[in-house]
Amino acid sequence: MIDPVAETVWRRLSPRMLVVHPFQEVVRAAPALLGLLVAGSSSGGKGHLWTVGGVGLMVVLGMLRWFTTTYRITPEHVQVRRGLLTRKVLTVPRDRVRTVDVTSHVLHRVLGLARVEVGTGTSERRHEGRLKLDALTTAEAARLRVELLHRSPAASTASAEKAVVTPPAGSTPAAETELARMRPEWVRFGPFTMSGLVTVGVVAGFVSRLVSEGNVDLGRVGPVRETWRWFSALSLPLEIATVVLVLVVFVSVASTLGYVLAFGNFRLTRHAEGTLHVTRGLLTTRATTIEERRLRGVEVGEPLLLRAVRGARLAAVTTGLRAAQGAQRGGSMLLPPAPRERAVSVARLVLPRVSAGTRDARDAAASGGASPVTAGLTAHGPAALRRRFTRAYGVHALVLAALLALCWWAGLPSWTWLTTAALLPLTALLAADRYRSLGHALTSGYLITRWGSIVRRRVVLECDGVIGWNIERSFFQRRAGLATLTATTAAGKQGYQVRDVDLAEALRLATAGTPGLLDPFLVEARTMSTLSANSM
Structure with a gap:
């Protein structure tokens, strides 16, 4: 419980951050510092002195962050x-708080710290809210x-105490119901998330920056030189196969490792206070709490590779959380x-249950199930099918024409346009799959829409x-007589x-x-039609 006397007093963050902030600044500036060291040493200068000076500057900047940051919590506001x-x-009204995200990186966990991120549901795309x-x-993060x-002081103190006390292994607190837990066999989906591609980009960027800052010639490095000599001796098909094989292996291993680190110890629970609580992570732990009254629906995502192995991921459609942050889906996962x-089963548990006596419930039950997550969808018509193939073939034709022009004017190898032409059946399959993914329904008070092929998504949105x-x-x-209907939320x-x-279906x-909502516009449209007919 927050002390009423301390509510109006500006407080500082934990003094242990005097260790974390400088460390973070040094890590952030590591490529530049290494570049100073290598460049100074290779030119006969005192590169180590420049590096020490840079580290000292980063430490001072990190310490200043702690000295210049204060916060306070009042009955009406949270201010930083x-x-x-x-x-x-930055002032956030407490009645605008939608979510609270608690994250602990490795160094945070060693020092017993956590980062608290309060979401208000406004300007989430620019992170201004x-x-x-x-x-x-x-303990302070859990209590906060x-x-x-x-917003219940008495309940907050008791709940905070339960939040910081670890229950015995295998037991579940009485105030929560477990909806899902990480299973070891789920690791097999790791290679198909392709999150390892991000690791490839990060590693490539780090090496590129290090080489640029340090003015390093990779051609003089023995292992790199020998590897490049061996690779150059291969034929073109073998070179392509080698690059693809190495990339696939690296991305699969990195994706699996990232999956385990990001989603290890995952648990989804429902609390008696009306919240959903998600905890996950091995090295970096993250705890996100979502108020169920803020939940507006769910999204079932099926990327192409994940769909091939009958996998999917689930995200919440709720206010106050970032909509998407890569594979981890930000805080909405x-x-x-x-x-x-x-x-699908977790989505059915998360969505509010349909009242048994309503007409929507009877209609849904008659259609094969009371949950909108598994409700059948209405397929779109032949015009939508033609549009899918027209757009796919149109893009394919433009790319093929551009390659032919480059072959004619710039001497581009002919195998480029021949390969593109040979991929025409793949374009047709993609267009057909995009059409099969299209569908919609309106049942049990929910709008259901599905689309996509590379990433097929099914969104169940509360009307x-x-x-x-x-x-x-x-x-x-x-x-074509078609339209795109957007539900704004x-x-x-x-x-x-x-x-x-x-258009009529929209x-x-x-x-x-x-x-x-649309009655005034529809009545006006009918009136205008009548007037036009009478004038004729």
């Missing part, structure tokens, strides 16, 4: 004040999370890549969370589309989803 030359005060406290003690979300059946509808029609859509990506649907969905 930071800056040395320019003072900034998030307040960060880096960092507090673990409960205090800000539940409810289930990591796992068997698709498990993702009560829709604040507006937007109907867009491009030039070609108008000729304050949650998730703030807009979810039903793509290439008949109007029906919008009218049924939010009864009465």
Whole structure:
């Protein structure tokens, strides 16, 4: 419980951050520091002195972050004040707090610290609606999370005590219900997440910057020179096969390792206070709490490779959380890549249950199940199918024409356009798969939309969370009698589309989803039609 006397007093972060902040600054500047060391040493200068000076500067900057950052929590606001030359005060009303994200990196865990990130649901794409406290003690972070979300001082103290006390192995606190837990067999989905591609980019960028800053000639490095000599002696097909094989192996290993580190010890629980709590991570632990009353739906994502092994991931459509941050889905992730059946079952548990006596529930039950997660979808018509193939073939033709032009004018090898022409059947398969993924439904008070091929997504959005509808029609859509219906919401990506649907069906969905919202426009349209007919 927050001391009323201390509520108006500006407080500092934990003094242990005097160790963490300087370390973070040194790591962030590591390529430049290594470049100074290598460049100074190779030119006969005192590179080590420049490096020591740089490290000292980074340490001072890190310490200044602690001295210039203060915060306070009042009954109405959470405020953070930071800056040395320019003072900034970020104020978040407590009634606007939507989520609290608690993260502990390796050094944080060693020192018993945690970083608290408070989400308000505003400007999440620019990160302007998030307040960060880096960092507090673990006990203070757990207590603050409960205090800000539940806003009940008495309950907060008891809940915070339970949050910092580790239950016996194999037991579950009475105040929570476990919905999902990481299974060892889920690791097999790691190589198919392709998150290792990010590792390839990071490593390549780090090496490139190190070589540039240090003015290093890789051709003089023995192992690199010998490897390049062996690689250059291969034929072109063997070179391509070698590069692909090395890349696949590296990405698979990196993806699996990243999966284990990011999602190890994963648990999804429902708490009696009306929240969903997600904890995960081995080296870096992360705990995210979502108020169920802020939940507006779920998204089942199936990337192409993950779908090939019957896997999927689950994310929440809720206010106050970043909609997407790579494979980890930012803070909105409810289930990591796992068997698709498990993702569907967790989605059914997370979504509010349909009342048994409502007409929507009876209709859903008659259609084969009360959950909108498994409801059947309405396929889009022949016009949408033609549009998928027209767009796919059009892009393919443009690429092929560009390659032919480059072959004619710039002497590009002929195998480039021949390979592109040979990929035409693959383009047809992609277009057909994109059409099969299209679908929509409106049942049990939820709008359901599905789209995508490289990443197929099925979004179940609560109609009560829709604040507006937007109907867009491009030039070609108008000729085909199609439209794209966008349900605008304050949650998730703030807009979810039903793509290439008949105009009449788009109007029906919008009218049924939010009864009465479009009546003035529809009445006006009918009146204008009547007047036009009478004038004729």
